[in-house]
Amino acid sequence: MIIQLSSTINNFQKDSIVKKVSEFGYKVSEVKTQKGTYLISIGKKEFDIRQLGFLSGIEDIHRVSDDYKLVSGKWKVDRSVVDLGDGVFIGGNSLAIMAGPCSIETEAQVELTINHLKENGVQIMRGGVFKPRSSPYAFRGLGVEGLKMWHKKAREAGIKIISEVMQVSQIADMYDYVDVFQVGARNTQNFNLLDELGKVDKPVMIKRGISGTIEELLYSAEYVFSAGNEKLILCERGIRTYERASRNTMDVNAIPILKEKTHLPVVADPSHGIGIREFVEPIALAALMAGADGIIYETHQKPEEAYSDGQQTLDFNESARLIRKLLKAYELRETAF
Ligand code: PEP
Ligand code: MN
Numbered sequence: 001m002i003i004q005l006s007s008t009i010n011n012f013q014k015d016s017i018v019k020k021v022s023e024f025g026y027k028v029s030e031v032k033t034q035k036g037t038y039l040i041s042i043g044k045k046e047f048d049i050r051q052l053g054f055l056s057g058i059e060d061i062h063r064v065s066d067d068y069k070l071v072s073g074k075w076k077v078d079r080s081v082v083d084l085g086d087g088v089f090i091g092g093n094s095l096a097i098m099a100g101p102c103s104i105e106t107e108a109q110v111e112l113t114i115n116h117l118k119e120n121g122v123q124i125m126r127g128g129v130f131k132p133r134s135s136p137y138a139f140r141g142l143g144v145e146g147l148k149m150w151h152k153k154a155r156e157a158g159i160k161i162i163s164e165v166m167q168v169s170q171i172a173d174m175y176d177y178v179d180v181f182q183v184g185a186r187n188t189q190n191f192n193l194l195d196e197l198g199k200v201d202k203p204v205m206i207k208r209g210i211s212g213t214i215e216e217l218l219y220s221a222e223y224v225f226s227a228g229n230e231k232l233i234l235c236e237r238g239i240r241t242y243e244r245a246s247r248n249t250m251d252v253n254a255i256p257i258l259k260e261k262t263h264l265p266v267v268a269d270p271s272h273g274i275g276i277r278e279f280v281e282p283i284a285l286a287a288l289m290a291g292a293d294g295i296i297y298e299t300h301q302k303p304e305e306a307y308s309d310g311q312q313t314l315d316f317n318e319s320a321r322l323i324r325k326l327l328k329a330y331e332l333r334e335t336a337f
Pocket of ligand 1: 102128132183184185186207237272
């Protein structure tokens, strides 16, 4: 059960609600986010919520049978929209396109990418400065210095930044230079990291774990929300299966399922989803038609020279074509279907 408290509630009123709900055998946890205060009440016994009706300070009460509560779609009337500022949104009545290299490499690369995005109307640039690489000898990113260089150029161009944070200590270092923190597939269940990201007032996009279930992804989001941050986005990026013909198996199924289970925006990453450059476009379009609120993919001026993930990275011509097709398909989805 989620008890939404009114913004004018005082401590005495809050204590009375906690006391009453505890008397019904419920364990109560208070969650305070940027947008509101909630009492998450977990218990087995059913009771008539009208019995709380006489208490003041309650805005609304929602019965949510799912084990994850705050991210569940069962209580919120409207879908959540994440606002990055300056008219840039993820979720809601627009398609969010996020594109950029796997890794931030050089100043020249950043400039070329920003120009490409601007020419094609893309407002959010992706790129890693801390790279989780399977081999410790592979390029592991430019770190905070690279992020600062990128941020300066992106700000000048009015472009927003999404970048992966791999550990708690990086949150503070990155905070001023990102618009969205990305939690990578290898960190979906890094609960300490999720807890700490719950304490910051900045959007967080959580990718599905490499072998993670949809439910586990929702629990990961619940960690961040319950720690205080409701500016959340979920990302399907393919899962590991027995299939070896593609890098991962893009679970397009997850998109409508997530959209049904949660009010959070759901985006898709076809680059990691299939891992094969020629097939990024059809998989992006499939994810879009399945209901994705956004698409995040990798592009580079010379994919064959990219420091990481070149095999799944689009060149700028392919990227421009994908953007055109995505916008057309999105319009079709929203108007013709
Ligand atoms: C990435 O976005 O470059 C990345 C490492 O993704 P994932 O965490 O999905 O593997
Ligand atoms: Mn990558």
